[in-house]
Amino acid sequence: MPKAKLLIGLLVGLVLFGAFVFFVGSAWFGLPVGAQGPEQPIAYPHTTHAGSVESGGLGLDCTFCHRNVDKGPAATIPSVEQCMFCHSKIGGTTDRGQTEIAKLRAAFESGEGVKWIRVHRLPDHVQFVHDAHVRFLMVNPDKIVNSTPSIGLDGSVNAAQVCSTCHGQIAAMAKVKQIRALKMGDCVDCHRANNGPTDCTACHY
Template sequence: MKLGVNILPLALVGLVVTIIVAFLIYVLATAWFSNAPFGLSDAPPQPIPFPHTVHAGSIEQGGAGIQCEFCHRNVTKGASATVPAVENCLFCHKQINAENDTGETTANVAQIQRVVDKYHDNNPINWERVHRLPDHARFVHEAHIRFLTQGESRIVTLPMGDEKPQQLPLSIGEACSVCHGNVAEMTEVQPQEGQSLKMGTCLDCHRQTNASTDCTICHK
């Protein structure tokens, strides 16, 4: 009898610990495989297709030539680049929509109408995140854009993309492509091939550009 009395509390503790561990594994696995961090997997599908080739592609190649910062308005001002509110989409799509002759395919007109409907229904477009860093790391877009687009002329080699020497300062669009690749040529935005966005990549870049590698720069 004493043996049974002593085992019961231990069994309950073991059961509770097992449930907690299983729950944590489930949460971590769900977070990892649903939207893997560091750009290690394909990007999730977006609620409404947004072909950057059409919006940000060059005018010579049939695009609208919209600059990155027109939609991602906080990229030169703060930590997050931000995604545009649906109201921003209507800057153009009040004119380019199903009621006007857009010259687009039926499928594209239908997708544009979905954007217009979101606006009239006062509903946001819940875009899916493509690039995600761990919560304990921070990346300030403004600081990186400022470094790459301002200052005196100099040549740097960054451990990203094709890793070729680049002449600074860059345009804002060119600065964005350092980490994100040439998004203007992407129908669907995907993490740049070979770009993991891991801590080692950040440290390599900071060392090659003589930026601080103090832990508190990215971890606070």
């Protein structure tokens, strides 16, 4: 019996130690690999809407919905009214699509909107601003990651071509998940390399 107890004790210890390593590791280095995005109240697929026309999507621009992303701190999520611009008429062609669009219409009719679950969320003591980053990447296209931006004749890059640097290929995700750690080390490394602010008060309140 004492032997069994010892074994259980060892196992419990091992599990606790593992949990500790996991917790510290994820706090400092980022997300556990392969983490899934949250289940949303409506299964809104970026693939259908933002995916390229060649891949069967509508090819909508990221800034068509995330309207504030190059204008202020928050990218913002579109209101149900914006979705209804199309979905008052478009009801879906598959069973699954029709079920999800019915939820959207119900959210519009009740006036309650959709309570989307945040995927990316920095702690409250940290501030992040989208506009400065979007502008920086638009004028420094060589710093864009995960994308091959097509540069306009005047050398300009579209705002939507820079998002992949931090968010990956959202247009190819049926369900959004976080792909980059976006922890302090990640932010500071990029700031050091690109003359961004590195004083504590730049990012902390």
